[in-house]
Amino acid sequence: MNTHTVAAYTGVEDSQMPTPPSFQVGDGLLLVDPQNDFCPGGSLPVASGDAVMPVLNAWAAAAERAGVPIFVSRDWHPARTTHFKDYGGTWPPHCVMGTRGAEFHPDLRLPAGVGEAEDAYSAFQARDSAGRPLATLLGERDVHHLYVMGLATDYCVKASALDGLTAAFQVTVVREGTRAVNVQPQDGEQALAEMRAAGAAITEE
Numbered sequence: 631m632n633t634h635t636v637a638a639y640t641g642v643e644d645s646q647m648p649t650p651p652s653f654q655v656g657d658g659l660l661l662v663d664p665q666n667d668f669c670p671g672g673s674l675p676v677a678s679g680d681a682v683m684p685v686l687n688a689w690a691a692a693a694e695r696a697g698v699p700i701f702v703s704r705d706w707h708p709a710r711t712t713h714f715k716d717y718g719g720t721w722p723p724h725c726v727m728g729t730r731g732a733e734f735h736p737d738l739r740l741p742a743g744v745g746e747a748e749d750a751y752s753a754f755q756a757r758d759s760a761g762r763p764l765a766t767l768l769g770e771r772d773v774h775h776l777y778v779m780g781l782a783t784d785y786c787v788k789a790s791a792l793d794g795l796t797a798a799f800q801v802t803v804v805r806e807g808t809r810a811v812n813v814q815p816q817d818g819e820q821a822l823a824e825m826r827a828a829g830a831a832i833t834e835e
């Protein structure tokens with residue numbers, strides 16, 4: 631069973647990196663799976679996956695300054711899951727709970743408090759430590775518009791953005807804060823096109 635966890639996020643340092651917009655009331659920030667195994671050196675590395683961390687940090691710092699709620703999801707699997715090749719799935723083992731690969735990337739300025747979760751690629755399947763799904767957490771914080779970024783564009787970011795739209799959130803995907811797996815070379819671009827077609831706004835590079 632594949633699992634995602636999600637935690638509300640409190641407190642970041644300032645970053646030098648500009649970019650973020652002026653947030654508005656009703657905005658929220660979702661950082662998707664910024665974990666070691668999805669970065670170079672990990673077991674399912676996304677090319678330049680680690681390059682998103684300064685972007686995520688900058689957005690998180692700006693969101694914190696603006697009082698905008700920040701959520702971070704993570705992929706979180708048992709050692710045996712049908713998600714993995716050896717047990718009938720597609721992927722090499724990655725983000726196995728309790729391993730270094732499942733930890734947030736060290737460049738990410740985040741606390742590691744996390745709860746247990748559900749299966750799927752989407753952060754909307756994730757739950758916090760009290761078992762509440764992301765949509766509930768967003769509702770409690772009066773979030774209507776979600777900025778989404780992280781890893782990887784063509785899987786968890788896409789699934790999270792599409793589920794957000796389905797759940798009637800406005801969604802903006804922050805392109806410079808994402809990187810794609812690109813099993814096929816165009817997967818990342820195609821994922822962005824799908825999200826756009828479904829109603830997401832995509833930021834320019």
Ligand SMILES: [Zn+2]
Pocket residue numbers: 632705706707713724725
């Ligand atoms: Zn996974």
